[in-house]
Amino acid sequence: MAIVSTDKQRRRERSMSGMALHGFVFKKISVTPFLECDISCEREIRCQSYNYVIGEKSCELNNRTREARPKNFHSDPARFYHVRFFGRAPLGSIPELPAESCREIKASEGKDVISKKYWLDLSASGKTALVYCDMEIEEKAVDIAFVIGASGAQASSVFARMVAILKNFANEYEISDDKTRVALVDYNGPAIARVFFNDGYSKANFTSFMSSIPGPGGQPGTLSGAFTKVRDEVFTTQKGERLSAENILVVLTQGNFDENSTEIRNDITNFRSNAVKVIVFAITEEPGIDKWEKISSGINLIVIPEPSKDTEEAKKSSHAVSKEFRSCAEVKAFGYSSDGHYLLRLSDSCKDPTRIYCHNMSSNTPQEFITLESGTENNFAIVYAQMLIRRGHCSGAVQSTLHPDRGTTYFSKVRLDITTMKILSNVFTFAQTQGGKDIPYGKAGDCYSNSHGNCRKGQFKVDLSGTRLRVRNDVNWKFSGWPESLTMQDYQKSPDGTVVSAKCGGSCGSCEPSEGFIILEPLCSIPAGRYQE
Secondary structure: OOEEEEOOOOEEEEEEEEEEEOOOEEEEEEOOOOOHHHHHHHHOOOOOEEEEEOOOOEEEEEOOOOOOOHHHEEEEEEEEEEEOOOOOOOOOOOOOOOEOOHHHHHHHHOOOOOOEEEEEOOOOOOOOEEEEEOOOOOOOOEEEEEEEOOOOOOHHHHHHHHHHHHHHHHOOOOEOOOOEEEEEEEOOOOOEEEEOHHHOOOHHHHHHHHHOOOOOOOOOOOHHHHHHHHHHHHOOHHHOOOOOOEEEEEEEEOOOOOOOOHHHHHHHHHHHHOOEEEEEEEOOOOOOOHHHHOOOOOHHHEEOOOHHHHHHHHHHHHHHOOOOEOOHHHHHHOOOOOOEEEEEOOOOOEOOOEEEEEEOOOOOOOEEEEEOOOOHHHOEEEEOOOOEOOOOOOOOOEOOOOOOOOEEEEEOEEEEEOOOOEEEOOOOOOEEEEOOOOOOOOOEEEOOOOOOOOOOOEEEEEEOOOOOEEEOOOOOEEEEEOOOOOOOEEEEEOOOOOEEEEEEOOOOEEEEEOOOOEEEEEOOOOEOOOOOO
16 A cells, blocks of 8 residues: 655655565665664665565665656565655755756656756766756757768768767657657768658657668768758748747767858858757867857857767757856856857847857956847948038038047947847947047947038948847937938838948037937747747
8 A cells, every 4th residue: 555745846655565666776785673774765865765675674775766767667576665755865966866867857856846957977977967957848849950961981980979969969858749849951971851840750760760871971961061951941831840949950060061151151140040059069079169169059059079978968968058048147157168159048028049249258247249240341330530621512622630539440249238138339349440439339420511412421330130139129310410400311220120220420410329229139039938839
């Protein structure tokens, strides 16, 4: 008969006659009174449950519960199964009791388990590590596409490693039509899409399929060819992509591609514009991460595993890709210390991550910057230098003196206050100025002419294309200066709010955001709370 008790995690069946947990005994002791098993278990920090062996009057101390390992819980007439009731350490909460996976912790501890760092022994080698577990990973709708291919003298062994990494990564997800859908592009030869999101794969048949993919041979394919297949044939609603799902692209590569090629750059821009998270497994001995950072969504999503750690890194990475950071300070607190790009969630109302550059990560106050993917040629602020002698005209001879506040500033990154979502336009850490003063982002002016003709020489351009950010609808620009009747010329704001530009000036005159700040908001494809269709 089962005795039902309650601990702080959940209600458990404490004792079950004729049942036992097999395969997790770490200590066996002889006892006289039956209750000594309880006492012995409570003295062992690793003890989660025990089997009482009736004929031997002994107890087998287990480092797992039947909830953690239901497949190992079997009928056994010679034993009673008992769960530890008092002082049980949750699985993964201490280094002496590491779990094999985040899923095992969730099974062991029940629905109240929270997302945080736990102790895991991912490779079953006895080496433990603190790993972040996103306990909601199986609750989200996720569409994961894999690209895989190898070439060269070691192609066969490299490809075998890639397949093993892919299987371990995928094993952390519940692959089904309503949870995690998978797709795969093979570029061992000319790139071919072998699996689509609407093919209805389960974890078992996807793993089986992976073992059947033909290995390298013949003319090798290219990563750019694989990206084109992913873009045109995989991440499409016609092939089962869900608009409400999180999109992840897992790239397994040796690095035999030109990261600066037009094809690669255009495909990566497309992925970033469509909120596709890109994680890179680089099978290489080359030092440095610059090459991989060009295609990954963040430097924490670059994995260069040692051969002995493929399994561990694959399992860890599945949770790294789902981890949500809110600031660079939080990224640092989590253990990352390198300047670079990370994915941050900037809005409570939107699940889409934003690729943010974290600067000064070695300090106590790291700062957030937006990398302007459209380039410095599309992000500039100009206060024009020259001034006409005859100000009432639009052209002619110019004065020998120059505008005292002149300058041309080009921006590659701009500082973002993530609390207010305001661009701090006067921060020039990643800006270059030619011929004068630093000009704030989004400002322009001149002292060239007071004519009402098309004479303005000062100009600015804000281009947030590819950043997944837009200028808020209520942000506008204003003219100030003389004559007061002048206005901005060629003022344009794109319908999606990603590009704003204008020409400004007078005698003298300038333009800048009406309220003094450029305020942004994320481009949102997944509103918070909408992960299922």
